[in-house]
Amino acid sequence: MLTLNDISLDFPTKKQVIDHLSLALDGGQIVGLVAPNGTGKTTLLRVILNELQPKEGSVTIDGLQYTSQANARRIHRKLCSFPVQDDLFNDLSGLAHLRYYCDSWGADRAKLPALIEELQMTNYVKNPVHTYSLGMRQRLCFAMVVASDAPIMLLDELMNGLDPVNVELVSKVLLRLKGQDKLLLMVSHLLPNLEAYADQVLFMQDGRFALTVLPKDARPQFLRVATGVLDEANEAKLRALGATEIGGALFIDSARVDEAAPLLKKADGSLLPFAIGPQSLVDHYHVVYGEG
Numbered sequence: 187m188l189t190l191n192d193i194s195l196d197f198p199t200k201k202q203v204i205d206h207l208s209l210a211l212d213g214g215q216i217v218g219l220v221a222p223n224g225t226g227k228t229t230l231l232r233v234i235l236n237e238l239q240p241k242e243g244s245v246t247i248d249g250l251q252y253t254s255q256a257n258a259r260r261i262h263r264k265l266c267s268f269p270v271q272d273d274l275f276n277d278l279s280g281l282a283h284l285r286y287y288c289d290s291w292g293a294d295r296a297k298l299p300a301l302i303e304e305l306q307m308t309n310y311v312k313n314p315v316h317t318y319s320l321g322m323r324q325r326l327c328f329a330m331v332v333a334s335d336a337p338i339m340l341l342d343e344l345m346n347g348l349d350p351v352n353v354e355l356v357s358k359v360l361l362r363l364k365g366q367d368k369l370l371l372m373v374s375h376l377l378p379n380l381e382a383y384a385d386q387v388l389f390m391q392d393g394r395f396a397l398t399v400l401p402k403d404a405r406p407q408f409l410r411v412a413t414g415v416l417d418e419a420n421e422a423k424l425r426a427l428g429a430t431e432i433g434g435a436l437f438i439d440s441a442r443v444d445e446a447a448p449l450l451k452k453a454d455g456s457l458l459p460f461a462i463g464p465q466s467l468v469d470h471y472h473v474v475y476g477e478g
């Protein structure tokens with residue numbers, strides 16, 4: 187559905203923001219794009235949208251490339267990106283914005299009432315946007331993307347400014363869209379939220395994808411114990427079993443649990459607190475970008 191073919195991009199003041207990056211994504215999935223500020227996530231989305239042209243490589247969407255204006259128009263019917271709040275017209279209602287997105291992408295206006303209800307916007311959608319709070323605007327921006335019904339949705343910082351109830355509401359809609367075979371590419375710093383529903387999370391570093399993390403149930407299992415609670419000798423033995431330290435905890439491959447378990451025993455025979463499970467996205471973030 188979306189293919190990035192060996193893309194590289196420089197800015198005059200920053201070279202190799204994207205460096206020979208390739209990726210192929212099918213529909214029916216939620217893909218997280220994660221990296222520290224200033225790494226190149228938004229730049230990558232702008233390349234996909236053809237707002238920036240790479241110095242090398244190409245974007246292919248459903249077999250089409252940005253080789254002509256006619257192709258660009260066809261591609262843009264298949265893509266919708268999350269508007270920034272400054273793109274909203276303060277004197278127009280939310281409903282007018284939703285109708286505009288529907289019409290621009292050739293989507294069905296008849297689906298709007300259900301969407302408005304689903305995102306709990308009924309009591310304010312007819313009011314002008316200048317009366318909206320930050321979170322209400324953010325929900326409207328999301329509703330506009332959903333209203334487009336485009337097969338690929340590029341969602342940059344979608345959850346910003348949303349309270350936990352609205353994060354849950356929006357997450358439910360994301361899962362519904364995934365079920366309709368959409369490709370949802372989400373730039374987010376909210377790792378626990380991505381942890382809950384992303385089908386894969388791409389960690390970007392030095393212009394490339396340094397790591398791809400799959401959902402929790404597809405990741406290797408580890409025994410996890412905090413370093414602070416271990417005595418020195420046992421900690422050294424756990425490290426000798428190949429334990430890695432991330433964020434003040436040791437992770438030991440679950441295949442070595444039998445060897446590790448005796449080292450978790452305290453003098454009175456009880457066990458130190460431990461957990462068995464996969465490394466979290468936050469753990470992976472620390473590994474890729476350091477602890478700082």
Ligand SMILES: Nc1ncnc2c1ncn2[C@@H]1O[C@H](COP(=O)(O)OP(=O)(O)OP(=O)(O)O)[C@@H](O)[C@H]1O
Nearest residue numbers: 197199200203221222223224225226227228229230
């Ligand atoms: N139009 C531009 N001209 C010059 N440099 C730019 C331009 N756009 C982005 N950059 C630089 O490219 C780098 C990547 O920026 P980008 O906005 O893609 O990062 P990001 O990962 O989306 O960051 P954030 O998490 O802060 O949104 C930064 O160093 C930024 O200063």
